[in-house]
Amino acid sequence: MRPRTRRAGASALFVALLGLVVAAPGASPARDASAATPARFVTGWIPNWSGSAVTEGTRAITQGSDAVFAEVSPFGFSAVAADRIATSGTEANLTAxxxxxxxxxxxxxxxITDGTGRLVMAGILDDAATRALHVQTITNLVVSRGYDGIDLDYEGFAFTDPRSSWDATRPDWVDFVEELAASLHANGRLLSVTVPPVWNGGTSGYRVYDIAGMLPHVDRLRLMVYDWSVGQPGPVGPLSWQANVLSTLEAIIPADQLALQRSKIQIGVNAYGRSWATVTSGVCPSGASLGTVGVQMESASALAAQHGATPVRDASGELRFTYDLTLTGPREGAIPAPSPPAPTTRANSTAPIDAAALAPAMRLSSGGTVTCTVRRTVFVPDEFTIVQRTNAVIAAGYSGIAIWALGYETPGLWGPLAGIDVPRGPGGPAPVGSLDEVVGGGSVVVRGWALDPEFDLPITITITVTRPDGAVTTSGPIIARGMRPDLTMYPSRTHGFDAGAPIAAPAGSQVCVHARGYGAAASAPTLIGCRTA
Structure with a gap:
C-alpha cells in the first residue's frame, strides 16, 4: 500500500456537507439516535495474511478516534476439523x-473461519458429539489465549455448500451458536457472529443463517452488506441494498425481541471497490490483464488521476469512473501436434506408430503483434459513502458499522465518523451499574446491572464475599448480559446480571460486585456496590 497523508482541508469540507445527506428511498424510519446508539459505533477486521496488512490495519486504529472504535477482530484462525483450529497467517502477525x-x-x-471444505462443517454441526467437541475446542482457544471473545465467520454454508443443504443446516447452526455462546459466557467471554445478509423480506439472500434464531444468544451480529456486484460492473455496497437489509430485519425479527436487542446488530461496510475489464475492440496479447481486481479506498484517487479519469457519484452512493487502456504485444498460440498416416499393416511389421508420442511437450508459434482496447470500470466508496451508510444505520437504531477491512480506508475517514452525533448515556468512562439484591447461603446470588457507558457490548463482573470471620473469596468473571428493559437511558438493554457463584455467604457477610469495562476502564475493576447477606 502507498504511504498515506491526511487531508485536513478536505475533511473539514466533508463534515460541512454531512448535513446534506438524505435517507435512501426505502430506508427504515429514523429513530432518536441518543436513545439507541452507543458512543463507540465502529468495529472492523484486521487482515492477517501479511505483515503489511497487519501494519495498515493497526495504523487505522491509531489514526482513528478513540471516540468511535469498539471491538476489533484480527483475522486469526481457521477451523480445519471439529477438534483442530489452525492459525491464519503467522503467529507474529496475529500477536502484533x-x-x-x-x-x-x-x-x-x-x-475464526471455516476451513473444512464442502459440507464438512455442516456434518460436524449435525452430530451432537462432534458439535460439542467443536464448541469445547473454540472455548479452549479463547480462554487459553485470554481473548475477550471470538467472532464466527463461517461462510462455507453460504458460498461452498449447495443451497439444497440449507434447510438441514439452519437448525444445526442455531444449536451450535446457542451451545457455543453458553460455553463462552460461562467463562466470561463474548460471542460475535458474522454472516451474509438476507433481504427482500427474507426471501433473498443467505437464509441458512437463522438471524432471529441466533440473535438472543450472540453478543454481536455483523451482517456483511457488501459484494453486491462481483461478476459484472456495479456498486459493491449500494445504499439501496443496505436499506432493504435494514427493513428486512424489522420483518423477520419479532418486534419485542428487536426492541431489546437492536444494539447487538452492526452492518458490514466495504472500504474497497472493484475494477472490471471489458474488451471494446481488437485482439488482446497473450497474458493481458483482463480480470476483475480489487481497489482499496486509499488508492482510488491516485488510480483515477493516473488515467485522467473523473469519478462521479453513482446513485448507489459509491464513486464510479472509467478509463481505457491500449494493450499491444505478441499473440501466441499452440501448433497442433502432427497426425501421421496409419502404417501399412503386415504380418511381420513392427508396432504401429504412436501419434501421441510424436506430440512435443510445448509447440508455440507467434501470432504476430496484436492490439486491443480495454475499458476499466471502477466502483469504489469514499469517505462520504461510508458516513452516509453509517448515518442510515444509526438512524435505524442499530449499533453501528463493521469495516472490511481496516487499513483499506483513507485516513480522512476518521474525522467525519467522529463528527457523527451519537450521544452516550450518563456516566463514563468507568463502568456504572447497581447491585439490587444479594441472596446469601451456601452459594451467593447477586442481581443487578453493570455496563460501560462507551460500549454496547456486555462487560464482566466479579463477586467478592467477605465473611464475618474475615475470609475473602472472589469469583471468576461473569458476563452481565441479561435483559434490562428499564435501562432506557442507555443505548442497549443487555447488561443485567442474575448470577450465582459457589461461594458461601453466611448471614452477616459483605457481598460486593465489581465490573471491568473497556477502553480507559479496562485496566482496573470498578466497584458497583456492596450489600450485607
Missing amino acids: AVNALRSRGLPVVPS
Whole structure:
C-alpha cells in the first residue's frame, strides 16, 4: 500500500456537507439516535495474511478516534476439523494485531473461519458429539489465549455448500451458536457472529443463517452488506441494498425481541471497490490483464488521476469512473501436434506408430503483434459513502458499522465518523451499574446491572464475599448480559446480571460486585456496590 497523508482541508469540507445527506428511498424510519446508539459505533477486521496488512490495519486504529472504535477482530484462525483450529497467517502477525488492540483497551475478538471444505462443517454441526467437541475446542482457544471473545465467520454454508443443504443446516447452526455462546459466557467471554445478509423480506439472500434464531444468544451480529456486484460492473455496497437489509430485519425479527436487542446488530461496510475489464475492440496479447481486481479506498484517487479519469457519484452512493487502456504485444498460440498416416499393416511389421508420442511437450508459434482496447470500470466508496451508510444505520437504531477491512480506508475517514452525533448515556468512562439484591447461603446470588457507558457490548463482573470471620473469596468473571428493559437511558438493554457463584455467604457477610469495562476502564475493576447477606 502507498504511504498515506491526511487531508485536513478536505475533511473539514466533508463534515460541512454531512448535513446534506438524505435517507435512501426505502430506508427504515429514523429513530432518536441518543436513545439507541452507543458512543463507540465502529468495529472492523484486521487482515492477517501479511505483515503489511497487519501494519495498515493497526495504523487505522491509531489514526482513528478513540471516540468511535469498539471491538476489533484480527483475522486469526481457521477451523480445519471439529477438534483442530489452525492459525491464519503467522503467529507474529496475529500477536502484533492483538497487542495493538490491548494497548488501547479495545476488546479483542479474533475471527475464526471455516476451513473444512464442502459440507464438512455442516456434518460436524449435525452430530451432537462432534458439535460439542467443536464448541469445547473454540472455548479452549479463547480462554487459553485470554481473548475477550471470538467472532464466527463461517461462510462455507453460504458460498461452498449447495443451497439444497440449507434447510438441514439452519437448525444445526442455531444449536451450535446457542451451545457455543453458553460455553463462552460461562467463562466470561463474548460471542460475535458474522454472516451474509438476507433481504427482500427474507426471501433473498443467505437464509441458512437463522438471524432471529441466533440473535438472543450472540453478543454481536455483523451482517456483511457488501459484494453486491462481483461478476459484472456495479456498486459493491449500494445504499439501496443496505436499506432493504435494514427493513428486512424489522420483518423477520419479532418486534419485542428487536426492541431489546437492536444494539447487538452492526452492518458490514466495504472500504474497497472493484475494477472490471471489458474488451471494446481488437485482439488482446497473450497474458493481458483482463480480470476483475480489487481497489482499496486509499488508492482510488491516485488510480483515477493516473488515467485522467473523473469519478462521479453513482446513485448507489459509491464513486464510479472509467478509463481505457491500449494493450499491444505478441499473440501466441499452440501448433497442433502432427497426425501421421496409419502404417501399412503386415504380418511381420513392427508396432504401429504412436501419434501421441510424436506430440512435443510445448509447440508455440507467434501470432504476430496484436492490439486491443480495454475499458476499466471502477466502483469504489469514499469517505462520504461510508458516513452516509453509517448515518442510515444509526438512524435505524442499530449499533453501528463493521469495516472490511481496516487499513483499506483513507485516513480522512476518521474525522467525519467522529463528527457523527451519537450521544452516550450518563456516566463514563468507568463502568456504572447497581447491585439490587444479594441472596446469601451456601452459594451467593447477586442481581443487578453493570455496563460501560462507551460500549454496547456486555462487560464482566466479579463477586467478592467477605465473611464475618474475615475470609475473602472472589469469583471468576461473569458476563452481565441479561435483559434490562428499564435501562432506557442507555443505548442497549443487555447488561443485567442474575448470577450465582459457589461461594458461601453466611448471614452477616459483605457481598460486593465489581465490573471491568473497556477502553480507559479496562485496566482496573470498578466497584458497583456492596450489600450485607
